[in-house]
Amino acid sequence: MAKKYMVCSRCYGQNVKADAYAGWNVETQQWEIDQTFDKGAYCDDCDGECRIEAVDEDEMMACHECNKLTHPNALDAKRPEGADENADATILLCKSCYGEGYSII
Numbered sequence: 001m002a003k004k005y006m007v008c009s010r011c012y013g014q015n016v017k018a019d020a021y022a023g024w025n026v027e028t029q030q031w032e033i034d035q036t037f038d039k040g041a042y043c044d045d046c047d048g049e050c051r052i053e054a055v056d057e058d059e060m061m062a063c064h065e066c067n068k069l070t071h072p073n074a075l076d077a078k079r080p081e082g083a084d085e086n087a088d089a090t091i092l093l094c095k096s097c098y099g100e101g102y103s104i105i
C-alpha cells in the first residue's frame with residue numbers, strides 16, 4: 001500500500017498535528033491514540049489551525065537539495081547561482097533549502 005503523507009492545506013508543509021483523544025495503557029505506561037479528529041488540526045509552519053490533507057507518496061516530489069519528499073505546491077523553483085541566463089535550469093527546492101524569497105504557489 002502506498003504511504004500517505006499528511007500536509008497542511010494552506011502551506012503544504014508536513015509539520016501538522018492532529019487533535020486526538022488518547023487512552024492510558026497500563027501495560028506500556030504510555031498514552032495511546034484512540035481517535036483523531038478532522039477539526040482542530042494545527043500547523044507549526046502556519047502557526048495556527050489548519051486543515052490536513054492526506055496525499056499519496058507518489059504525488060510527492062523530492063527537493064533537489066535535501067531529497068526530502070515534499071508536496072509539489074511546497075516546492076519553489078530557483079535558478080541555481082551561476083547558472084546560464086538562457087538555460088532552463090531552475091531547480092525545485094523545499095522551504096528550508098530555498099532560503100530567502102521562498103513563496104508557495
Ligand SMILES: [Zn+2]
Binds near residue numbers: 008011013046047
Ligand atoms: Zn501550514
Ligand SMILES: [Zn+2]
Binds near residue numbers: 063067098
Ligand atoms: Zn530541501
